[in-house]
Amino acid sequence: MKAADKHSKIIHAATKVFAKKGFFNARISDIAKEAKVADGTIYLYFNNKFDILISVFEEEIGSLVEQVTKSLSVEPDPRKKLEIFATKHLTMMKKNKNLAEVIQIELRQSAKLIKDYRNNKFSEYIDIISTIIKQGQEQHIYRADIKPGIAKRAFFGALDEISRVWSISLETEYSVADTINQIMMIFLSGILDTTSQNN
Amino acid sequence: MKAADKHSKIIHAATKVFAKKGFFNARISDIAKEAKVADGTIYLYFNNKFDILISVFEEEIGSLVEQVTKSLSVEPDPRKKLEIFATKHLTMMKKNKNLAEVIQIELRQSAKLIKDYRNNKFSEYIDIISTIIKQGQEQHIYRADIKPGIAKRAFFGALDEISRVWSISLETEYSVADTINQIMMIFLSGILDTTSQNN
Amino acid sequence: MKAADKHSKIIHAATKVFAKKGFFNARISDIAKEAKVADGTIYLYFNNKFDILISVFEEEIGSLVEQVTKSLSVEPDPRKKLEIFATKHLTMMKKNKNLAEVIQIELRQSAKLIKDYRNNKFSEYIDIISTIIKQGQEQHIYRADIKPGIAKRAFFGALDEISRVWSISLETEYSVADTINQIMMIFLSGILDTTSQNN
Amino acid sequence: MKAADKHSKIIHAATKVFAKKGFFNARISDIAKEAKVADGTIYLYFNNKFDILISVFEEEIGSLVEQVTKSLSVEPDPRKKLEIFATKHLTMMKKNKNLAEVIQIELRQSAKLIKDYRNNKFSEYIDIISTIIKQGQEQHIYRADIKPGIAKRAFFGALDEISRVWSISLETEYSVADTINQIMMIFLSGILDTTSQNN
DNA sequence: AATGAATGAGCATTCATTCAT
DNA sequence: TATGAATGAATGCTCATTCAT
Numbered sequence: 047m048k049a050a051d052k053h054s055k056i057i058h059a060a061t062k063v064f065a066k067k068g069f070f071n072a073r074i075s076d077i078a079k080e081a082k083v084a085d086g087t088i089y090l091y092f093n094n095k096f097d098i099l100i101s102v103f104e105e106e107i108g109s110l111v112e113q114v115t116k117s118l119s120v121e122p123d124p125r126k127k128l129e130i131f132a133t134k135h136l137t138m139m140k141k142n143k144n145l146a147e148v149i150q151i152e153l154r155q156s157a158k159l160i161k162d163y164r165n166n167k168f169s170e171y172i173d174i175i176s177t178i179i180k181q182g183q184e185q186h187i188y189r190a191d192i193k194p195g196i197a198k199r200a201f202f203g204a205l206d207e208i209s210r211v212w213s214i215s216l217e218t219e220y221s222v223a224d225t226i227n228q229i230m231m232i233f234l235s236g237i238l239d240t241t242s243q244n245n
Numbered sequence: 246m247k248a249a250d251k252h253s254k255i256i257h258a259a260t261k262v263f264a265k266k267g268f269f270n271a272r273i274s275d276i277a278k279e280a281k282v283a284d285g286t287i288y289l290y291f292n293n294k295f296d297i298l299i300s301v302f303e304e305e306i307g308s309l310v311e312q313v314t315k316s317l318s319v320e321p322d323p324r325k326k327l328e329i330f331a332t333k334h335l336t337m338m339k340k341n342k343n344l345a346e347v348i349q350i351e352l353r354q355s356a357k358l359i360k361d362y363r364n365n366k367f368s369e370y371i372d373i374i375s376t377i378i379k380q381g382q383e384q385h386i387y388r389a390d391i392k393p394g395i396a397k398r399a400f401f402g403a404l405d406e407i408s409r410v411w412s413i414s415l416e417t418e419y420s421v422a423d424t425i426n427q428i429m430m431i432f433l434s435g436i437l438d439t440t441s442q443n444n
Numbered sequence: 445m446k447a448a449d450k451h452s453k454i455i456h457a458a459t460k461v462f463a464k465k466g467f468f469n470a471r472i473s474d475i476a477k478e479a480k481v482a483d484g485t486i487y488l489y490f491n492n493k494f495d496i497l498i499s500v501f502e503e504e505i506g507s508l509v510e511q512v513t514k515s516l517s518v519e520p521d522p523r524k525k526l527e528i529f530a531t532k533h534l535t536m537m538k539k540n541k542n543l544a545e546v547i548q549i550e551l552r553q554s555a556k557l558i559k560d561y562r563n564n565k566f567s568e569y570i571d572i573i574s575t576i577i578k579q580g581q582e583q584h585i586y587r588a589d590i591k592p593g594i595a596k597r598a599f600f601g602a603l604d605e606i607s608r609v610w611s612i613s614l615e616t617e618y619s620v621a622d623t624i625n626q627i628m629m630i631f632l633s634g635i636l637d638t639t640s641q642n643n
Numbered sequence: 644m645k646a647a648d649k650h651s652k653i654i655h656a657a658t659k660v661f662a663k664k665g666f667f668n669a670r671i672s673d674i675a676k677e678a679k680v681a682d683g684t685i686y687l688y689f690n691n692k693f694d695i696l697i698s699v700f701e702e703e704i705g706s707l708v709e710q711v712t713k714s715l716s717v718e719p720d721p722r723k724k725l726e727i728f729a730t731k732h733l734t735m736m737k738k739n740k741n742l743a744e745v746i747q748i749e750l751r752q753s754a755k756l757i758k759d760y761r762n763n764k765f766s767e768y769i770d771i772i773s774t775i776i777k778q779g780q781e782q783h784i785y786r787a788d789i790k791p792g793i794a795k796r797a798f799f800g801a802l803d804e805i806s807r808v809w810s811i812s813l814e815t816e817y818s819v820a821d822t823i824n825q826i827m828m829i830f831l832s833g834i835l836d837t838t839s840q841n842n
Numbered sequence: 843a844a845t846g847a848a849t850g851a852g853c854a855t856t857c858a859t860t861c862a863t
Numbered sequence: 864t865a866t867g868a869a870t871g872a873a874t875g876c877t878c879a880t881t882c883a884t
Binding site: 465466468469523548549552553555556557577580581583584585586587588589590591593594595597598599600601602603604605606608609612618622623626627629630631632633634635636637640641642643 | 664665667668722747748751752754755756776779782783784785786787788789790792793794796797798799800801802803804805807808811817821822825826828829830831832833834835836839840841842
């Protein structure tokens with residue numbers, strides 16, 4: 047097996063273990079077992095436990111960025127682009143629940159865990175949204191008074207909170223399609239009933 | 246000092262320490278020091294470290310629920326109510342950064358940390374939003390095709406993600422007022438430029 | 445309640461608790477609860493936890509010595525005396541299982557627990573046996589070549605080991621009467637079959 | 644060093660430390676230091692502190708059983724067998740005072756310390772005595788009315804109490820030979836003076 | 843490169859004892 | 864005398880990391 051393969055195997059094992067137990071309750075030996083390597087082998091590929099977590103973020107989210115960017119590249123309409131982002135994100139969060147949990151939970155604490163770590167890939171991921179909005183504003187499709195820096199967080203936060211519940215809740219889940227539909231409705235047109243005299 | 250005072254003193258100390266170090270890196274002795282009691286004293290008021298965290302959630306969020314509910318009770322208009330919720334939430338998150346961090350970070354992992362713990366108070370808090378939306382729908386102010394169960398998460402997620410950045414970011418922050426303005430704009434009217442021919 | 449009564453109440457409570465949990469697993473608060481006094485009250489009557497244990501030994505065994513001595517005083521025959529000792533001892537061990545456990549288990553570790561503690565009362569108790577043997581030797585009832593210092597331990601050890609099993613075993617127990625019968629048979633006449641040609 | 648060696652090294656270190664300080668006052672770090680391993684290493688070989696104690700019992704007493712059984716196998720005479728048992732036991736208790744203390748003191752509390760622990764090896768050891776007595780009864784060397792279940796305890800208890808004093812006492816000790824002589828005299832022939840008219 | 847036995851720092855929790863009331 | 868809340872020292876055990884093989 048090549049070094050890159052083993053590196054990757056450990057990353058995937060770690061994602062799974064972090065998702066299941068959380069970073070702090072995950073033991074190196076759990077990851078080693080899951081990756082079918084010896085404990086010590088992990089230290090040939092990573093400096094320490096934090097380094098594994100950072101690598102999970104960078105590589106898994108890097109892969110997300112890549113896939114989403116690719117999907118968006120063929121679509122010119124900013125309205126559709128936003129929908130594609132939402133769809134891709136939610137679909138992947140639903141498909142890869144381990145990654146979803148790691149992003150929703152462990153990523154949050156990363157700043158506290160690891161001094162001087164900036165989630166560069168994560169910023170890059172969220173900035174896809176603001177880029178879309180800016181493009182839409184240039185095309186006069188999105189309102190000029192919307193601040194992309196706030197809107198990107200509102201949009202991502204909405205998606206994130208919804209998908210977060212999927213991991214933990216026993217509530218009846220809405221389907222991805224229903225959810226996208228609602229999210230796009232809210233963000234594009236708002237929740238006011240414009241057909242009513244009350245508004 | 247009365248028992249209730251000491252209980253409360255420990256809760257506040259714990260909130261501060263959890264916010265600064267995170268649950269796992271927080272030592273009981275840190276909390277004891279912060280609360281100016283002996284380590285052992287903590288165990289006269291709490292069963293264990295997890296119990297402290299749960300109590301922080303329940304009591305601090307319980308207090309949030311109370312304050313927000315009170316503010317909302319005097320306002321009949323669902324549009325204003327949503328704005329009041331957002332304002333109250335963001336203001337408190339900005340004022341009490343320790344609590345903000347604990348909610349944004351530690352609350353997320355709580356399900357994994359503590360078996361059989363349901364964040365009842367937290368659910369109660371978020372349900373304030375869906376209640377407002379339902380009221381608005383009854384009054385035909387909010388669109389009937391909005392699902393309150395999704396919208397509440399989208400709205401809360403948006404607020405949460407925005408306030409989360411306040412705790413960790415070095416980016417230029419938008420003011421609470423600007424943020425509220427943007428959030429209400431997005432949620433009430435959406436981001437589409439309805440004055441443009443493009444829509 | 446007089447001080448002496450409270451002292452005594454604590455001793456009895458301690459005997460019970462030490463018997464049930466052992467000295468190290470017994471908490472002062474267990475003893476206090478059992479004696480129906482506050483934890484701090486115990487320290488008005490005893491210096492520390494060890495002091496309670498020593499007092500249990502001294503007072504409970506002192507009471508044993510007294511009772512046994514009294515019973516023996518009316519019997520002149522050394523053969524009967526030995527039997528009375530055995531009967532009294534086993535009867536009391538069976539009746540007062542808490543005391544039995546404390547003597548069999550906790551007394552053993554006392555030397556290690558408490559520096560400079562000599563079980564004076566316990567020595568006194570065992571010396572009752574050697575005194576009986578010496579009297580019997582003077583009366584030419586017991587063999588002159590028996591060393592009382594060894595015989596007293598052999599006799600007490602035999603009784604102790606037998607009664608020890610009563611506290612812990614699920615085996616069918618022999619009755620006190622059967623046991624006395626056997627012990628006296630062994631110690632007085634030995635186990636050899638003197639009617640057989642084989643001896 | 645092989646794993647078995649390290650296991651054994653820890654057992655011996657633990658025996659020494661338990662003997663010196665008693666189970667509860669013995670710290671894991673004491674045992675580790677004595678065994679010249681790190682604290683954590685102990686947990687590679689034992690589950691917990693109790694497990695070390697049980698292992699000491701099982702292995703050290705197992706070794707006793709083995710040695711005694713071997714010595715007995717070459718001797719057909721039940722009278723000699725009993726003497727061999729006593730000699731072997733007392734010799735080993737005198738030689739290995741640490742083991743002696745652990746058996747005399749810690750073994751007693753083991754039932755209270757460790758739920759569901761049956762001292763199987765210890766029972767096996769004591770049953771050597773009753774087996775000898777039964778054989779002697781079959782050969783009409785030992786009286787038929789002696790109950791082996793009581794006699795085994797009386798015999799062992801006598802030996803145990805005598806050797807117990809060796810560990811703790813400052814009294815002039817009798818030699819092993821003297822002691823064996825007395826014990827065999829008492830158990831085989833009793834303490835009555837059969838040459839006197841008084842009996 | 844790979845292994846996994848060994849290390850030892852680190853921490854939650856307990857409980858004997860004190861002392862203000 | 865009596866109380867019991869408060870104290871804080873003490874320790875079994877875990878697990879990230881190392882390193883001899």
